[in-house]
Amino acid sequence: MTPSETKEHSPMQQQAQTFGYRLLKQDGAARLGEVVTPRGIVRTPAFMPVGTVATVKALTFDQVKQAGADIVLANTYHLMLRPGAERVARLGGLHNFMRWDGPILTDSGGFQVMSLSKIRKINEEGVRFASHIDGSRHLLTPERAVEIQCLLGSDIQMQLDECISLPAERKETERAMELSLRWAARAQRAFSDLAKPGQALFGIVQGGVDAELRQRSAEALVAMDLPGYAVGGLAVGEGQELMLRTLDGVLPHLPSHKPRYLMGVGTPSDLIKSVARGVDMFDCVMPTRNGRHGLAFTWNGKVNLRNARHADDPAPLDEQSSCPGARDYSRAYLHHLVRSGEYLGAMLLSWVNTTFYQELMAAMRLAIAEGRFNTWAEETLDRIERTN
Structure with missing residues (x-):
């Protein structure tokens, strides 16, 4: 198949007051759908170009849009450090700041705190860390992560979670998974106080490559009735086979009427094989x-x-x-x-x-x-x- 045979009509940029998902067709486990936001429709399966610090590196957002992207991703950790969420809010929000009028998803910053910060200490409250830029000290809690994302004005927000490196001992994996669940509940309460109509908070399923821990995480998050669910903590060195096996165990426990997002993935092969299992959204x-x-x-x-x-x-x-x-x-x-x-x-x-x-x-x-x-x-x- 050539690219000319894959052309679609652009999504209708209809104004929606609430966030939603429409499953249009299923072919095996692969899903054709639409994520509906006040800033437009995201056709799924969707790949989100990564605009870490409010820019997709080496591209203008006109080029990103012309490439066919409906949604882009930005990074809470990087933007809270520079230029600062409060500054972005004063300048009219992230969409205005980076000149992108479509939907934006922001991740919570948890992965970056774990992988980039010079010094970090995790406890029930949150994560205390030193900036990788200038060594300044910060505290990122589930509530603060939501507050930052609301200041940025992103359409889809992610809960703060603890993403551990693999391989890991089961006890450590279980501890991080359960902490992430408690943080999800706190994030949900903060989001209900701070968010605007049409914004959505996604939970993140954790549990390493342990099927039982992943199932427990998924079921607990589904019980919170969040607008969407992500699978996190993969593409961190476990290999494609283990990643796909983990998806096979997780996806049946996620609701079919809500979007499913696989974080930080990946190669074209990863995308195709994950879509075949029922994933809707990706970034990498x-x-x-x-x-x-x-x-x-x-x-x-x-x-x-x-x-x-x-x-x-x-x-x-x-x-x-x-x-x-x-x-x-x-x-x-x-x-x-x-x-x-x-x-x-x-x-x-x-x-x-x-x-x-x-x-x-x-x-x-x-x-x-x-x-x-x-x-x-x-x-x-x-x-x-x-x-x-």
């Missing part, structure tokens, strides 16, 4: 990070533009792509930009990869709508997993 830095390092994703596999074999190749990356970066520039020129360390190389390849990921999601939506997802997935995985 992979498209732009790989673009900045000279790796392009195409419908005929990955292309490492650093390789000398591309130095004399006049062919484009993909002449059928909807992205000018893939269609209008030769591999020789892109190779030259990458090897020369020119900014334009990172910009073009980030654009190429962001567009490819959106084309991939559009192709999945079309395949589900037409009832041929499994056949499409088998054929597509064989092509896109090649390395050129």
